[in-house]
Amino acid sequence: MPAGKKRARTFEVTYFAAGVYITLLLILVLLLWSSRRERESHVRVPDLAELEQALPSIAGLTGSPFLPGNRVEILQNGDEFFPALLRDVAAARETIHMETYVWWEGDICRTVAEALAAKARQGVEVRLQLDAVGAKNGDKKLFKMMEDAGVRIAHFHPFSLGDLGLFNNRTHRKVAIFDGRVAYVFGHGIAQEWTGHAQDEKHWRDTGARLQGPIVGQVQSVFSENWLETTAEPLVGERYFPPLGQVGSVRAQMTASSPQGGVSKMELLFKLAISAAQKELLIQNPYFIPDGEVVGLIQKAVKRGVDARIMLPGAVTDSSIVLHAGHRHYEDLLSHGVKIYEYRPTLNHQKVLIVDGLWAHVGSANFDDRSLDINDEASVGLIDPEVAAELRQAFSNDLKSCTEVTLAEWRKRSAWHRLVDRVSYLINEQL
């Protein structure tokens, strides 16, 4: 290469300047890494005694106290969820708040948007918190239509220079609150995939809860957190936080997590729930990538006689890397007597946890590092034999469409499959 041309492409610096440059770079890397790293990821959860006795500790450790006196309706799939939601939108008098991750495309988006816009035109305060990534493919015209009608839309952590360090932190929460008196906590996204009744691959399976009673104040509180962050507007007044009397018999807790140093509340919740189980542990989750510690806790649960059943997606998934990463621990679980079922008809997207037929959780949190350490999540815990029985019944129904994974068959899987599982697990932390 001619000398002249070479000089044009290089830059001469002194060793000192190069040293300063590299040092600066290293300091920045260290600062960034150390400010966000999880300092102590190995929590040691002790064996718990009877569930009822452990509940005050679980409430305290996860910062989610149990409030008595709530009424709960479980809403299965889009067929039950959307009509109920739209009824409450129509009935709202003063305030409608909704936070969700997914807002994609389809008729249901238009239906929801039009319902919200209609209320805003009537003078109802409508606040819609969308995740900037989850809703980036949403129809801009619909957003514009809602905003013109007076709906206030806030996008959580958009890709902007001012939020660069927070970009990886998404809000995966799904909540809605009407007049501060009725609340929804759910797994559904606003997209055509969540309509229907899980009849085929294009209509997913999901579960939500409609809540009335004192717990609604806690759901509002969770909504207000991100609303304040994105809009700088604190909510003051009875139309947001009205007095809430007891209306039912369900004890409920609201668990919400946000990556704020230390160990996430959602991670603690899941680990404590597994440790608390004495008879039965049912898990339905679309993305299940437990760490070694969770696997150990589930194994211990089985050892003390817990019937542990985990229902995961089979061939139908929207993220095959996550699916494969999850396979990593199948053998450890199966060989210890955990039962694993793969749901055949469609993506089972619901995040349901049922402990001892008494304590159930319904919400947004997947069983993976992104949900447990990175995203903002929300889940409602319900203590009531009837609610738990209803969710157990749904679990049993789903079971009919599942294939049980057996250890013998699992061990026969191909070398290629094993390799894909391993590689997927290595990159799973950020998925």
Next chain:
Amino acid sequence: MIEIPIWLLVVLSLMIVIMGVMLWTLLRERDFHIRVPDLNSFEEALPSIAGMTRALIVPDNSVDILQNGDEFFPALLESIRTAQETIHFETYVWWSGDICDEVAEAFAARAREGVEVRIMIDALGSQKMSKELRQLMIGAGCQVRRYHPIRLLDIGQLNKRTHRKLAIFDGKTGYVFGHGVSRLWLGHGQDKEHWRDTGVRLRGPIVNALQSVFSQHWIEETGEVLVGQKYFPEVEPAGTCRVHLLAGAPLGGVSDLELMFKMAIATAQKELIIQNPYFIADDETVDLLARAVKRGVEVKIMVPGSITDSPVVSHAGHRHFEGILNCGVRLFLHEKTLIHQKIMIIDDVWSHVGSTNLDDRSFDINEEAGVGIIDEEVAGRLKEAFENDLKACVELKAKEWGKKYTFGHRMVDLACYLISGQL
């Protein structure tokens, strides 16, 4: 000299810029603006204040106010001596000598008798604690952990300290206070060497929430998850006070404590009393105070006069004195000792006691804890103490301050204010 390709220089420069921006976005403050509807009483705002700060208002508690070291340390030592199963203690300042040794020995004695003793001390605030004293406690069986130890690998978190002051005994009795463990907090605020401070002893269901806050740092530093009735018992009703616990966890979002203080100022209807050792108002606080005065609220703020352990913070605070005085706030400078208590009293019904200073370090960087107490008797007793403190104060009038406030002083204040974000 070395030659490096231009593309490498460009890539490295880009990386430095991007990482610099990422760091800045992680650390920068987020502003918020409080719009408050017309309220008939401050009570109406309480559910919203608790809701916005994700705290539950818990009924049925008893609250004992502990003034200065003279009331605080004997009560604390008595609780240590009578604890049966668990003792949890978290604090920022803990040095060595006299009271520091006495408290350490009391913990050690209980640990020797089989009580589980967990102590979380801030690694920076307790730098003056001797190794021997820590060893004494550890040797006796206490679990002593230092929050955010000064290590290169933790450089990104070193600025974040725990400023919380908490003690929980058997999960049933809790303390929230402003006192450090040091001889400066002994006595009864009689002189410069004996500071003025206030704490509360709580009994009742709110103690579960205190334990919950303690468990956060404990899990972060040790991984130990505290499960069982000796930590989280079913606590019986113990009194008639409603209490909500505030524990700041600022990252990304807005600090609960800053939000709480500003919402409280924005919603007071009759009277607002503030006592705080470090008061650096921002423009919005001045505006909120002005609006409070305008709607008829009597606003009284007491801050240290010439006696302070941080002249820079004092000067930074001066920057908004003029604005505050001009809008009709009454400002009192305490001249007898350092008033270290963090008190707020509103409308004779609600009061706050805790660890939070009214500055950016407490609001946006540190971990803090405080309680809001809804009880007229507690508010009355704290107001009585405030009025007593007034006797050692000089009221600062707008006119005098205007005369005293020279150009040189202004410049010093401005410089202090500009660096005050980190103080």
